[in-house]
Amino acid sequence: MSQELLINLSIVILLLPLFGFALLIFFGKKLPRQGDWLETMMISSALVLALIVLFQKLTLYHDATLMLNFTWVDFHNVPGIGPLKIVLGISVDNLAAIMMVVVTLISAIVHWFSIGYMHGDVRYSRYFAFLGFFSFSMLLIVLANNLLLLYVGWELVGISSYLLIGHWYEKKSASDAAIKAFIVNRIGDIGFFIGIMILFATFHTFGLEEIFDGIQGGRLPFGSEAWLTAAGVLIFCGAVGKSAQFPLHVWLPDAMEGPTPVSALIHAATMVAAGIYLVARTFPIMTADALTIIAYIGAITAFIAATIAIAQNDIKRVLAYSTVSQLGYMIMAFGVGAYTAGFFHLVTHAMFKAGLFLGSGSVIYAMHNALHHQQDHHTDAQDIRNMGGLRTKMPVTFWTFTIYALAISGVPLTSGFLSKDEILAGTLAFGGLTGHTVIPIIGFLVAGLTAFYMFRLVILTFMGDHKDAQRLEHIHESPKIMTVPLIVLAVLCFFIFYSFNPFGATSGWIARAVERPDSVVPASVAAAPTETFEEVLHDSHGTAMVLSLLLAGVGIFIAFATYYWKRINADRIAGSLSPIHNFLINKWYFDDVYNGIVVGGTLAWTRLMRWFDDTIIDGIVNGSGSITKVTSSVSGKFDSIVIDGLVNLTAYLSGFGGLILRKSQTGKVQTYIVFVVMSVMVFYFVFRLV
Amino acid sequence: MSISFQDVIATGPITVVSIVALVVLIVETIRDKTELLTCWISITGLVLAMIVAFTSIENTGTAYSGMVNTGGYANFFAVVFCIAGLLSTMLSKSYIQKENIEHGEYYFLLLLAVVGMMLMAAAADLIIFFLGLELMSVTFYVMAGFVRKRQASNEAALKYFLLGAFATGFLLYGIALLYGSTGTTNIESIISRADILPPNTTFLIGLGLLLIGLAFKVAAVPFHMWVPDVYEGSPTTVSGFMSTGGKAAAFSALLLIFAPKLVNLVGPIQEVLAVLSALSMIVGNVIAISQTSIKRMLAYSSIAHAGYLLTGVVAANASGTKGILFYLIAYTVMNIGAFGVLSTFESKDRQNLTFDDYAGLSSKKPVLAGLMALFMFSLSGIPPFAGFFGKYYVFVGAVEAGYTWLAIVGVLMSVVSVYYYLRLVVLMYFKEQAVISEPTVSSLGLTALVISGVAVVELGIFPSTVLNIIANFF
Numbered sequence A: 001m002s003q004e005l006l007i008n009l010s011i012v013i014l015l016l017p018l019f020g021f022a023l024l025i026f027f028g029k030k031l032p033r034q035g036d037w038l039e040t041m042m043i044s045s046a047l048v049l050a051l052i053v054l055f056q057k058l059t060l061y062h063d064a065t066l067m068l069n070f071t072w073v074d075f076h077n078v079p080g081i082g083p084l085k086i087v088l089g090i091s092v093d094n095l096a097a098i099m100m101v102v103v104t105l106i107s108a109i110v111h112w113f114s115i116g117y118m119h120g121d122v123r124y125s126r127y128f129a130f131l132g133f134f135s136f137s138m139l140l141i142v143l144a145n146n147l148l149l150l151y152v153g154w155e156l157v158g159i160s161s162y163l164l165i166g167h168w169y170e171k172k173s174a175s176d177a178a179i180k181a182f183i184v185n186r187i188g189d190i191g192f193f194i195g196i197m198i199l200f201a202t203f204h205t206f207g208l209e210e211i212f213d214g215i216q217g218g219r220l221p222f223g224s225e226a227w228l229t230a231a232g233v234l235i236f237c238g239a240v241g242k243s244a245q246f247p248l249h250v251w252l253p254d255a256m257e258g259p260t261p262v263s264a265l266i267h268a269a270t271m272v273a274a275g276i277y278l279v280a281r282t283f284p285i286m287t288a289d290a291l292t293i294i295a296y297i298g299a300i301t302a303f304i305a306a307t308i309a310i311a312q313n314d315i316k317r318v319l320a321y322s323t324v325s326q327l328g329y330m331i332m333a334f335g336v337g338a339y340t341a342g343f344f345h346l347v348t349h350a351m352f353k354a355g356l357f358l359g360s361g362s363v364i365y366a367m368h369n370a371l372h373h374q375q376d377h378h379t380d381a382q383d384i385r386n387m388g389g390l391r392t393k394m395p396v397t398f399w400t401f402t403i404y405a406l407a408i409s410g411v412p413l414t415s416g417f418l419s420k421d422e423i424l425a426g427t428l429a430f431g432g433l434t435g436h437t438v439i440p441i442i443g444f445l446v447a448g449l450t451a452f453y454m455f456r457l458v459i460l461t462f463m464g465d466h467k468d469a470q471r472l473e474h475i476h477e478s479p480k481i482m483t484v485p486l487i488v489l490a491v492l493c494f495f496i497f498y499s500f501n502p503f504g505a506t507s508g509w510i511a512r513a514v515e516r517p518d519s520v521v522p523a524s525v526a527a528a529p530t531e532t533f534e535e536v537l538h539d540s541h542g543t544a545m546v547l548s549l550l551l552a553g554v555g556i557f558i559a560f561a562t563y564y565w566k567r568i569n570a571d572r573i574a575g576s577l578s579p580i581h582n583f584l585i586n587k588w589y590f591d592d593v594y595n596g597i598v599v600g601g602t603l604a605w606t607r608l609m610r611w612f613d614d615t616i617i618d619g620i621v622n623g624s625g626s627i628t629k630v631t632s633s634v635s636g637k638f639d640s641i642v643i644d645g646l647v648n649l650t651a652y653l654s655g656f657g658g659l660i661l662r663k664s665q666t667g668k669v670q671t672y673i674v675f676v677v678m679s680v681m682v683f684y685f686v687f688r689l690v
Numbered sequence B: 001m002s003i004s005f006q007d008v009i010a011t012g013p014i015t016v017v018s019i020v021a022l023v024v025l026i027v028e029t030i031r032d033k034t035e036l037l038t039c040w041i042s043i044t045g046l047v048l049a050m051i052v053a054f055t056s057i058e059n060t061g062t063a064y065s066g067m068v069n070t071g072g073y074a075n076f077f078a079v080v081f082c083i084a085g086l087l088s089t090m091l092s093k094s095y096i097q098k099e100n101i102e103h104g105e106y107y108f109l110l111l112l113a114v115v116g117m118m119l120m121a122a123a124a125d126l127i128i129f130f131l132g133l134e135l136m137s138v139t140f141y142v143m144a145g146f147v148r149k150r151q152a153s154n155e156a157a158l159k160y161f162l163l164g165a166f167a168t169g170f171l172l173y174g175i176a177l178l179y180g181s182t183g184t185t186n187i188e189s190i191i192s193r194a195d196i197l198p199p200n201t202t203f204l205i206g207l208g209l210l211l212i213g214l215a216f217k218v219a220a221v222p223f224h225m226w227v228p229d230v231y232e233g234s235p236t237t238v239s240g241f242m243s244t245g246g247k248a249a250a251f252s253a254l255l256l257i258f259a260p261k262l263v264n265l266v267g268p269i270q271e272v273l274a275v276l277s278a279l280s281m282i283v284g285n286v287i288a289i290s291q292t293s294i295k296r297m298l299a300y301s302s303i304a305h306a307g308y309l310l311t312g313v314v315a316a317n318a319s320g321t322k323g324i325l326f327y328l329i330a331y332t333v334m335n336i337g338a339f340g341v342l343s344t345f346e347s348k349d350r351q352n353l354t355f356d357d358y359a360g361l362s363s364k365k366p367v368l369a370g371l372m373a374l375f376m377f378s379l380s381g382i383p384p385f386a387g388f389f390g391k392y393y394v395f396v397g398a399v400e401a402g403y404t405w406l407a408i409v410g411v412l413m414s415v416v417s418v419y420y421y422l423r424l425v426v427l428m429y430f431k432e433q434a435v436i437s438e439p440t441v442s443s444l445g446l447t448a449l450v451i452s453g454v455a456v457v458e459l460g461i462f463p464s465t466v467l468n469i470i471a472n473f474f
Helices: A003-030 A032-060 A094-117 A124-143 A147-168 A172-203 A208-216 A225-242 A251-257 A260-269 A271-285 A288-311 A315-336 A339-373 A395-409 A415-434 A438-462 A469-473 A480-491 A509-513 A530-563 A570-576 A578-585 A587-664 A669-687 B005-010 B012-030 B035-055 B072-098 B105-122 B126-144 B151-182 B187-196 B201-218 B226-233 B236-257 B260-265 B267-289 B294-315 B318-345 B366-379 B386-400 B404-430 B443-461 B464-470
Strands: A066-078 A082-092 B061-063 B068-070
Touching: A003 A032, A003 A066, A003 A082, A003 A094, A003 A124, A032 A094, A032 A124, A066 B386, A066 B464, A082 A094, A082 A124, A082 A147, A094 A124, A094 A260, A094 A271, A094 A339, A094 A480, A094 A509, A124 A147, A124 A260, A124 A271, A147 A172, A147 A225, A147 A251, A147 A260, A147 A271, A172 A208, A172 A225, A172 A251, A208 A271, A225 A271, A225 A288, A251 A260, A251 A315, A260 A271, A260 A315, A260 A339, A271 A315, A271 A339, A288 A315, A288 A438, A288 A578, A288 A587, A315 A339, A315 A415, A315 A438, A339 A395, A339 A415, A339 A469, A339 A480, A339 A509, A395 A415, A395 A438, A395 A480, A395 A530, A415 A438, A415 A530, A438 A530, A570 A578, A578 A587, A669 B151, A669 B201, A669 B267, B005 B012, B005 B061, B012 B035, B012 B072, B012 B105, B035 B072, B035 B105, B068 B072, B068 B105, B072 B105, B072 B236, B072 B318, B072 B443, B105 B126, B105 B236, B126 B151, B126 B187, B126 B236, B151 B187, B151 B201, B151 B226, B187 B236, B187 B260, B201 B236, B201 B267, B201 B294, B226 B236, B226 B294, B236 B294, B236 B318, B260 B267, B267 B294, B267 B404, B294 B318, B294 B386, B294 B404, B318 B366, B318 B386, B318 B443, B318 B464, B366 B386, B366 B404, B366 B443, B386 B404, B386 B443, B443 B464
Parallel strands: none
Antiparallel strands: A066 A082, B061 B068
16 A cells, blocks of 8 residues: 555544544434444444554555645744744654554444443433544544644543543532543643743744754754753643643542543543653653653652552542553653653553453443342442452453453563563663662552552452342343453453563564654753663663562462452551551542642632732722822813813714715715716826826 | 637636526526526536536636636636535525525526636636626626516616626726737736836726726725615625625736736836725725614625725735635635525515624524624634635735735724624624514525535635645746
């Protein structure tokens, strides 16, 4: 296939879900089955096309970047800037091609799963329409080769996320969560926008390639390297918001109020990965300082979220914090310079985390039906303390869930082992090169914590005895439309799809397709070049593998000892460490602190402003009032005589003019002709054409 | 002069519409009750012509012994006229039914007017230009008086005819003087003659008289007096067609004759054009404010738009010309859209044409009100709608040419225009009315309105779709 054909196919992939959205939003209710098949077909064909594009891209144009640009607006000469043209376009490189498959794959699986999960929902067709809209927006981010289009896609995924979190908007918690997600994201987006504008002000273009070329050619924003770092960090702010990084991670756990398939698609696999993707796209402009900040933010997020996940009891919240933690991992990977590993983890994580969420959806669906059958409206269908022993009743869900858990814990033969090992080796290399040893320490610690809380979840949900034997009778495996997607995702968690060597991904196709791009920043502020990094990285692989295996094993072992064999009494430990336990249960008090500082601060500020208004402003107003009184009597005289005279004169003249003009529109042809002839004569004498 | 088959092919769009017009006329005479059939024949013919024009836009050249230009500029305008004709036809069907004037020759006249417009835009010679102009004008005179039983319609037709004939007198005299001073009627030669010879009195007076004739047709102040009376009296869909297709045709000819090269060579002409432009913007906008009838308001606003467009002619540079072409296509869709909404809402006895009748329309007919609001926003030049970029480019052109004052007048007057355009939006959305009559919207008419609405948004968000085509002409 030619390059043009591939890029055109990519556009088709981009537009298919949008087309489905347009049809569903207008005609959804009139279509048979409310049109779920339509949108599902759209995204499934997009997936097939995306696979074709990826295959062709990797086999025929492995190192090429396919581009399509068009001039959006040509402003000609803008005063103060000079010629200004805004060129937009899309590009397909290996990164985008792989991402396109990930997005359409997860999206398609979620569409299929939703047909079962959302069956009978009040706004069934609207739900599918928004899923399609989300897929379009996400693909726009993936394909954009310039910051403006990327930002448009960025905001569109934000709005679709808002709409889908609040899908059941009758529930107050759902609509609150939607608003929270929107506002918190907005904070990050402001930074992103300012970052874009800094770059635009310097380079007068939104195109990433042009900006890279500009920086490489020695042009820096406002001529200073500090501004370049600032621009990088500000753009990263967008990623902090969208990928739920510390300190803006608070919205993601609340977003679990949305339907579970939505959590799987948007809040686990794709949209939250947009931040990672943004960092990958803008990686070349990141200075060493910016990268260090990114690494630390990622590490802190990974650690905080992993600790919180240990103490949560809501099955979706555990997964939500796990997502935050894993996203922190990816961000950290980019920060330390392990570019390929970070992106690789994005791909593998998308598979197993979407699977975990869909699996939890299957569990919640079963619990919900059982509770409904018992007319029990008080028991929480999502609380793992109410579960246990589901293994025999839901074998498919159990086995697939266990495979996902093994993958996320980094057990050999799984995809997660490959990508996690790469990241940990990267952190070790970074620690060795720069002396920031905290990063690898946190990295390994979080690996252990992840294994622990994931198996805590598996054991409490599926093993042991169910809390209510009668309820267990009513629990059934989910229908095929839900279990088949789970099996598909579980199969994709094996190493074989990513690399033929189960103990190293460096020879796998992703590692070869996605290579770390060269930095364009001046050498003095750049991070360690790729070659140096790779050298150190090579040496740390062995250590990283042994350590990570050991920690994952310890984590799983402790989980079994505590919750399965009951050798360790979890409650007693929680009791003796109650301050820490409370701290974790309350999610490090982030929400409370934000409530106190941001919300309370805003209120205090408004009170201060009111006081300022009441005393200072009013005082000035009153004071000036008396002064004005004096002058006014003087100017009053002036006004009534001179100004009013002028105003009246103007009004009189306008009125007179209007009268004349209206009079001139007599409706009589004769008058018109006379008027024309007179005008022509006036023109003649004024301009003296001769 | 011999006419070869190649000429017929090269001027494809003109040929297609001419043939379709004749077919419509024949079908109309040999059968009864053919209105539906002729309407669809016209629609098919116009779509076909549009496709032909679009596909042969690259084949620039001349035909009929150098009398007619083909491809490029001519075909671009052919597309614009086809759009205007198509939208008008689609909107007319239910309107002429409602008005009880469903005669088959309506569509024939409309198609013939399109042929005239195409000839004007394709003219390489003043004779062809004049032929096209008269073809268009005469059909317009008839169409304006199409509601034979109504006095206003007859009056409009007669006024239009008398004043049009008067303008033609100026025009023809101008052409004669130009021929006298240069010895040719070929437009290209006349322009290059101005370059070689020092401009003499005959030449300048000829140009001036030609300008007066054209200023009549584009409805520039002070030659605008016929516009409100004619637009108000004519059937609404005809007014929409005249104000868009007719204006676009007049501007296409104006740009051909008063091309940037000529305007830059003959200084006084640029001055005169600037004054005409400023006067049109000021008078059109100021009087539009005080209108109570929307139809009359649109008539004055069309005078104002002629002023903005003339700014581009004054600029006489790439930005200005590009701006005019973009502006014309944008103006065509948005103004036909506005007249179209007006025609669907208008009741049989010419009611529902004032601002007050539109109060609270949004609750009764959200789609219609939404489209009308869209057209009003676009007409006032608010981004991201089509109207914005047209204005932007002509004003940028004026600034580049050193006519900053004209651009300032234009921007100020655009602000004034917001008042009366948005007044309608405010009335539709924020005022209530107890009794509101139900407009009848035919599906064909609604399709035309939706097409216009989509085009207004599309052109506003992706102006480069049109600009890239235009860029190749100059």
